[in-house]
Amino acid sequence: METENKPINKPIYVTQPSLPDLQEFLPYLEQIWENKILTNNGPFHKQLEAELASFLGVPFISLFANGTLALVTALQVLRITGEVITTPYSFVATTHSLWWNNIKPVFVDIEPEFGNLDPEKVEAAITSKTTAILPVHVYGNPCKVDRLKEIADTYGLKLIYDAAHCFGVKHKGKGICNFGDLSVLSFHATKVFNTMEGGAIVCYDEATKKRIDYLKNFGFAGETTIMAPGINSKMNEMQAALGLVQLKHYDENIAKRKMIAETYRAGLSHIKGISLMPEPKDTESNYAYFPIFVDETDYGMSRDQLYEKLKHNNIFGRRYFYPLISEFSMYKGLDSAKPSNLHEANKIAEKVVCLPIFPSLEHFSVKLIINLIKGK
Numbered sequence: 267m268e269t270e271n272k273p274i275n276k277p278i279y280v281t282q283p284s285l286p287d288l289q290e291f292l293p294y295l296e297q298i299w300e301n302k303i304l305t306n307n308g309p310f311h312k313q314l315e316a317e318l319a320s321f322l323g324v325p326f327i328s329l330f331a332n333g334t335l336a337l338v339t340a341l342q343v344l345r346i347t348g349e350v351i352t353t354p355y356s357f358v359a360t361t362h363s364l365w366w367n368n369i370k371p372v373f374v375d376i377e378p379e380f381g382n383l384d385p386e387k388v389e390a391a392i393t394s395k396t397t398a399i400l401p402v403h404v405y406g407n408p409c410k411v412d413r414l415k416e417i418a419d420t421y422g423l424k425l426i427y428d429a430a431h432c433f434g435v436k437h438k439g440k441g442i443c444n445f446g447d448l449s450v451l452s453f454h455a456t457k458v459f460n461t462m463e464g465g466a467i468v469c470y471d472e473a474t475k476k477r478i479d480y481l482k483n484f485g486f487a488g489e490t491t492i493m494a495p496g497i498n499s500k501m502n503e504m505q506a507a508l509g510l511v512q513l514k515h516y517d518e519n520i521a522k523r524k525m526i527a528e529t530y531r532a533g534l535s536h537i538k539g540i541s542l543m544p545e546p547k548d549t550e551s552n553y554a555y556f557p558i559f560v561d562e563t564d565y566g567m568s569r570d571q572l573y574e575k576l577k578h579n580n581i582f583g584r585r586y587f588y589p590l591i592s593e594f595s596m597y598k599g600l601d602s603a604k605p606s607n608l609h610e611a612n613k614i615a616e617k618v619v620c621l622p623i624f625p626s627l628e629h630f631s632v633k634l635i636i637n638l639i640k641g642k
């Protein structure tokens with residue numbers, strides 16, 4: 267028990283990137299040095315696409331240099347224009363991808379249970395200019411996918427999921443990226459599966475995969491044919507090679523995350539003023555994040571006071587997602603960004619702190635974080 271209250275001398279951040287043993291990665295580097303293929307759909311890139319499609323249980327996947335470029339490209343793949351309905355409760359790249367395509371974001375409030383876009387509020391925001399819905403499976407918890415599809419189908423809208431948080435999540439017996447017209451993943455260093463930087467678009471037919479692959483390579487559809495003003499957002503061979511090694515360790519990493527999440531859940535479930543998100547039904551989680559929500563009146567301390575107290579003890583949680591995207595200067599002027607339109611999102615953004623969770627986080631550190639929150 268003594269070790270549980272031992273002070274933490276080294277800072278613990280909200281996440282620490284998982285890396286394989288360097289020795290395991292070196293043969294892949296040697297192969298790259300040997301064959302001199304560094305990018306442009308090289309052998310590791312092809313292999314990772316095949317392995318990920320099978321691992322995620324999806325028909326087609328196209329790898330990208332990062333998730334943001336994959337989002338920007340996904341909107342071009344489906345020729346999205348005009349207005350797109352999206353959530354303010356996400357990482358800013360979700361909305362920036364619209365801005366980069368000259369599309370007007372229309373923010374719709376979230377449902378309080380999981381912090382995902384509230385389908386019941388989507389219809390009221392649809393106009394003659396709306397072409398798509400861009401929800402986010404926040405923290406890896408699935409959106410209300412059936413209801414969103416029903417709305418998208420009724421109004422003839424495309425449905426593109428920002429699936430940056432939910433690598434490996436399964437919902438209703440299938441990979442989460444099987445919902446919607448396209449899903450976009452991030453393999454950033456902070457994600458449960460990382461290629462240092464990286465991302466992907468998941469699609470369901472070969473023609474779309476072809477279009478994605480042209481668009482991420484300047485629009486080249488042949489040696490002398492350019493089919494569109496594409497961009498350069500290809501994943502390189504080093505990233506792809508790292509992905510192949512990381513994939514081998516995915517299950518063990520998720521098992522460790524699960525244990526940490528269970529320890530937090532058991533330790534923090536009955537503290538007055540602290541609430542947790544429920545575990546999503548019919549879902550195999552990836553335990554990417556562990557958000558807690560602080561009610562100042564009941565807890566006797568504000569979220570920011572708790573956040574500072576943790577920091578003072580070398581525990582660096584993150585207030586994901588605060589401020590809301592709709593509060594940033596480039597979006598604040600939009601009608602849909604008004605706090606009166608985003609009641610739930612504003613409420614949870616003021617209460618949230620994400621606690622450290624990563625495979626190498628030690629049990630005694632988790633216990634210490636719990637004790638600090640309990641006020642011990």
Ligand SMILES: Cc1ncc(COP(=O)(O)O)c(C=O)c1O
Binds near residue numbers: 334360402428452
């Ligand atoms: C929800 C969400 N969307 C998009 C991104 C952007 O991905 P990337 O960092 O790979 O560009 C991130 C995070 O990194 C994210 O959390």
